[in-house]
Amino acid sequence: MLRSRFNMPSHEELVKRMDAIPDHVLRECPICHSTFFSLRAGSSKTCPNCGYGFRITAKRRAKITFDSFKEIDAQMTVPKQYTDEKYVAKVKKAKKVTGINESVLTGIGTLGQQQVGVGIMDPFFVMGSLGSATGEKITRLFEEATRKKLPVVMFTASGGARMQEGIHSLMQMAKVSGAVEEHSRAGLFYVVVLCDPTTGGVTASFAMQGDVILAEPHALVGFAGRRVIEQTIMQKPPKDFQSAETVMKHGFIDAIVPRKEMNQTLTRLISLHTKENVYGK
Amino acid sequence: MANKTAYERVKAARRPDKITTAQLIHGLTSEFFEQHGDRLEADDQAIIGGIGLLNDKPITVVGIQKGTDTDENIARHFGSPTPEGYRKALRLMKQAEKFHRPILALVNTPGAWPDVESEYHGQGSAVAQNIIQGMQLRVPYVTIIVGEGGSGGALALSCGDRVFMFEDSIYSVLSPEGYASIMWKDSSKVQEAAEELKLTPEALLKDGIIDKIIHEYKPGDDLSSLRDFLDQEFSTLAKLPIDELVERRNQRYRNF
Ligand SMILES: [Zn+2]
Numbered sequence: 068m069l070r071s072r073f074n075m076p077s078h079e080e081l082v083k084r085m086d087a088i089p090d091h092v093l094r095e096c097p098i099c100h101s102t103f104f105s106l107r108a109g110s111s112k113t114c115p116n117c118g119y120g121f122r123i124t125a126k127r128r129a130k131i132t133f134d135s136f137k138e139i140d141a142q143m144t145v146p147k148q149y150t151d152e153k154y155v156a157k158v159k160k161a162k163k164v165t166g167i168n169e170s171v172l173t174g175i176g177t178l179g180q181q182q183v184g185v186g187i188m189d190p191f192f193v194m195g196s197l198g199s200a201t202g203e204k205i206t207r208l209f210e211e212a213t214r215k216k217l218p219v220v221m222f223t224a225s226g227g228a229r230m231q232e233g234i235h236s237l238m239q240m241a242k243v244s245g246a247v248e249e250h251s252r253a254g255l256f257y258v259v260v261l262c263d264p265t266t267g268g269v270t271a272s273f274a275m276q277g278d279v280i281l282a283e284p285h286a287l288v289g290f291a292g293r294r295v296i297e298q299t300i301m302q303k304p305p306k307d308f309q310s311a312e313t314v315m316k317h318g319f320i321d322a323i324v325p326r327k328e329m330n331q332t333l334t335r336l337i338s339l340h341t342k343e344n345v346y347g348k
Numbered sequence: 349m350a351n352k353t354a355y356e357r358v359k360a361a362r363r364p365d366k367i368t369t370a371q372l373i374h375g376l377t378s379e380f381f382e383q384h385g386d387r388l389e390a391d392d393q394a395i396i397g398g399i400g401l402l403n404d405k406p407i408t409v410v411g412i413q414k415g416t417d418t419d420e421n422i423a424r425h426f427g428s429p430t431p432e433g434y435r436k437a438l439r440l441m442k443q444a445e446k447f448h449r450p451i452l453a454l455v456n457t458p459g460a461w462p463d464v465e466s467e468y469h470g471q472g473s474a475v476a477q478n479i480i481q482g483m484q485l486r487v488p489y490v491t492i493i494v495g496e497g498g499s500g501g502a503l504a505l506s507c508g509d510r511v512f513m514f515e516d517s518i519y520s521v522l523s524p525e526g527y528a529s530i531m532w533k534d535s536s537k538v539q540e541a542a543e544e545l546k547l548t549p550e551a552l553l554k555d556g557i558i559d560k561i562i563h564e565y566k567p568g569d570d571l572s573s574l575r576d577f578l579d580q581e582f583s584t585l586a587k588l589p590i591d592e593l594v595e596r597r598n599q600r601y602r603n604f
Binding site for chain 1: 404405448488586
């Protein structure tokens with residue numbers, strides 16, 4: 068599976084990137100290594116030095132990004148057929164930490180006056196991996212947006228496919244892609260925001276299918292993980308080879324947008340794509 | 349002005365203090381959102397592209413930008429796009445088609461970037477795709493040649509419904525230096541070459557290659573008259589049934 072081939076960050080690294088730390092605690096930026104009181108990261112949870120956006124839950128992101136947000140398919144979760152004890156326990160814990168039932172939060176939000184379909188992946192739900200229900204929720208989101216003629220805003224943050232769900236996880240890449248294409252053929256706008264980390268099967272499908280692709284500063288964006296590359300072909304990748312900035316230089320990202328400017332930038336992009344005042348009318 | 353010799357016009361087209369593509373975009377559109385990357389391998393800074401509002405209506409702009417100082421000239425390799433640049437432009441033009449936005453192309457290039465990497469990456473193929481796919485785009489497509497319109501590298505963004513030129517601009521199959529070198533094996537005969545190439549806006553208008561000469565704008569000038577002119581052009585073109593627009597465009601080039 069794609070996820071198993073991806074190099075997961077160490078436990079310490081994950082802790083550093085966690086957002087559930089009390090405000091008075093000193094924290095270190097995993098990118099620029101400056102230390103500061105958590106409070107200074109503000110409600111956007113951003114490094115005051117380099118602008119890196121710490122990993123945050125999908126619920127928090129919905130709150131700080133959209134002017135309003137109403138969840139859909141909230142009850143959808145991991146199918147009952149997966150009974151492995153460890154997996155079941157992991158999912159149970161993930162639900163508690165994130166407050167949602169799968170690794171993506173979907174719904175209808177507003178940016179200014181404009182309604183948009185919203186998908187937000189949660190890096191704290193089994194590494195934001197792509198489970199069957201994750202794929203189903205995203206597919207339904209695109210179908211709903213196509214029916215309602217709405218643009219879609221998708222925040223990706225994922226370790227890739229979910230190995231516990233095997234080939235069914237892989238199939239989600241194709242299922243979601245089909246729904247994205249149908250949405251696109253209806254002439255509707257799809258904007259992706261690549262968040263830290265966007266990897267594996269998510270990168271290889273709907274993360275790279277947006278009309279416009281944005282990224283948060285210094286987000287890790289890639290397909291194969293560093294360790295896989297090192298161990299498979301014995302090549303040592305450069306330090307920042309999968310930073311959003313590097314990926315942009317290679318032609319895959321339209322713009323890097325700091326979290327604090329996200330609402331404003333998305334509002335502007337949506338308005339550019341949904342204006343009533345157009346040539347030919 | 350028409351009383352300049354062809355060679356004086358060449359020099360005027362290349363003046364470093366000419367209004368730049370970036371300044372034109374800034375003056376003509378509001379809310380401009382620049383888009384980067386060809387989704388294949390690079391982001392060529394010789395091409396600036398994105399979405400903006402022209403008199404409050406969305407358009408896509410793709411333009412070739414020369415540098416204004418040494419650093420920018422190196423970053424944008426003197427306004428000579430690489431294949432990646434042409435592919436970025438085409439990506440944005442196809443996107444304009446999807447969202448029914450007209451396209452404004454701003455051209456100022458000595459020609460496509462001539463280096464080994466560009467050959468490996470298919471410079472010829474990239475220009476060819478921009479031409480064939482550009483001619484079929486189902487949205488109004490207008491080009492302004494701002495300064496230099498150097499051969500295929502300029503044509504790649506000049507296959508639309510209307511082609512306009514600034515007063516101090518040139519458009520030719522080859523640079524005068526290149527022409528002199530090929531025709532007379534003497535690259536110093538640039539002046540004669542410029543005359544023979546008939547590269548001035550007046551000569552090209554007379555020949556039907558371009559549709560109109562636009563008076564020269566300097567950096568800092570108010571561009572509202574140009575904005576209104578383009579607004580009018582797009583509105584007129586957008587009124588045509590789309591099949592007719594594409595058919596007329598193909599006829600435009602069939603006639604040459
Ligand atoms: Zn930092």
